[in-house]
Amino acid sequence: MSAGIRGRVVVALPEFTLDVDLDVGPGEVVAVLGPNGAGKSTLLRAVCGLTPLTLGSLSLGGTVVDDPAHGVHVPSSERGVGIVFQDYRLFPHLSVLDNVAFGPRSAGRSRSASRADAGAWIERLRLAALAGRRPHALSGGQSQRVALARALAADPTALLLDEPTAALDAGTRIDVRADLRAHLRQFAGPTLLVTHDPLDALVLADRIVVLEHGSVTQQGHALEIARRPATPYVAKLLGLNLIRGRAHDGDVAVEGGGTLHVTDRELSGEVLVALRPSAIALHTAQPEGSARNVWRGVVDGVQPLGDRVRVTVVGAPTVLVDVTTGAVADLHVAPGDHVWLSAKATEIEAYPG
Amino acid sequence: MTRRIRPVTAPPWVVAVPAGLALLFLGLPIVGLLVRAPWDRMWSVLTSDTSLQALRLSLVTATTATVIAFVIGVPLAWLLARGDFPGRGLARALVTVPLVLPPVVGGIALLLAFGRRGIVGQYLDSCCGVTLPFTTPGVVVAETFVAMPFLVITVEGALRGLDTRFEDAAATLGASRLGVFRRVTLPLILPSLAAGAVLTFARALGEFGATITFAGNLPGVTQTLPLAVYVGLEGDPSEAVALSLVLLAVSVIVLVALRDRWLRTGAAS
Known part of the structure; x- marks a missing residue:
């Protein structure tokens, strides 16, 4: 037995059976990615003890917390699992400070000690200015940070996040995601997050588990999954190149070589660049045209995806390119071929990461 | 500014006339009380020994009944709302019985249960020397019996x-079941707890039938305000009217306390 979230979670649901093998190590962030109704929330409820397992067994930090065959079911209040709910669930009758102090207080600490604890977390998550507010007076992003502070203040052995950005508007989503990534990196225990948003999974997680209809259809690192999507859902969902780099005056120096030009000249420092595979054009000769980003690469793999073909091109940067089946036939691309790639700056989205 | 949309036509007389009659019917008795009240003697009537005694007894018994209803009624409400046990429907029906039962019948039922020869009362009497009928605790029992359903039903809802x-969130943060109840559930239902307590208190304060049947009408011991009003009507009617005004004032206070809950529901929906 070792630390982390480990085991097999089986929960019989009216429509299907959720059956997932989990193995999340300490300090690791695993995203369970799946469409609505795939059983993601049930998985979280099972891990934190709100829904009992039908079969299987689960251990948290080396302790078996669920084993229906042996009659073991440790209730949520004794599991020490911190959870950030999609709707945050901040207690409406308590201030931000007392919401965060709820965990320490439940652990039997005095009111003043709990508040001191909470105060430290509030500082750390830059919430000091909001400490006296009630939850209804917070924005979505603020609520989420309070919910995270509340979960972390309870000193959890594992952290769970339910659709961390689903309740936010598109504008704040990017900032919150970057912020969340920084905080999750600091958490020493295992983190399991469920989401239907591929960006959440790509930005926040070390590893992705794709859940469809209660079963795992694919798992691994984001790039592996995107290169060889096992199902149409995965192909559509992870059809995204996410490239890390440093921005300066509209140029992004890509980690591992290469430069991409973006439209946002204000960006600086660590950034993530998102580029859809269908927004990249593949050429056999150096292209002439207006595209500002042109680079060379070698074809590494060709994977048919229905009406399109996903081509992996190793270069600076390495990307996935989606081309139509007809185009592949015209271009005669095969692994080992040298090709040119081009992408318009307007097709590239960059944001702080 | 919001503007109310008014119907263009006035309500037809078949509606307006009976509706007006209904309002008149409800309002006239109140007007009667106010007009015939012995305003000049009010202070002396209210501060007479009988009145003060009845007033004090009523406040003490109604408050005690409310507290008891709270202590045993809130757990019952929780069980009815959240518990999963056989006979829950029956238990819920039982709670509503005192609401529809004529209070006199309630009094007789209490006598048969807790009277000196009642099915429980006989043992209370023989083993512990506890007698409830015709005592102040008896008044509390009668009031609790009649008023507690208001609290249970409000809180259960x-x-x-x-x-x-x-x-659920509180449980994941390590709170025990009792901790969840105390620190999350109770504060969240606080408005309903308050409303239920006010209703219970008002009902207990006005209790007449079960009290006079089970506890009798002994001045200073079981003669609560409503009983004093009834007795006063035979001797000094103006005293009865003065005491009635006190009860009316309590009703008005209850209405004001609960106005957000009831009076505005029509406007809100």
């Missing part, structure tokens, strides 16, 4: 309507 999401 609130608990049913309460989202369990907050309670």
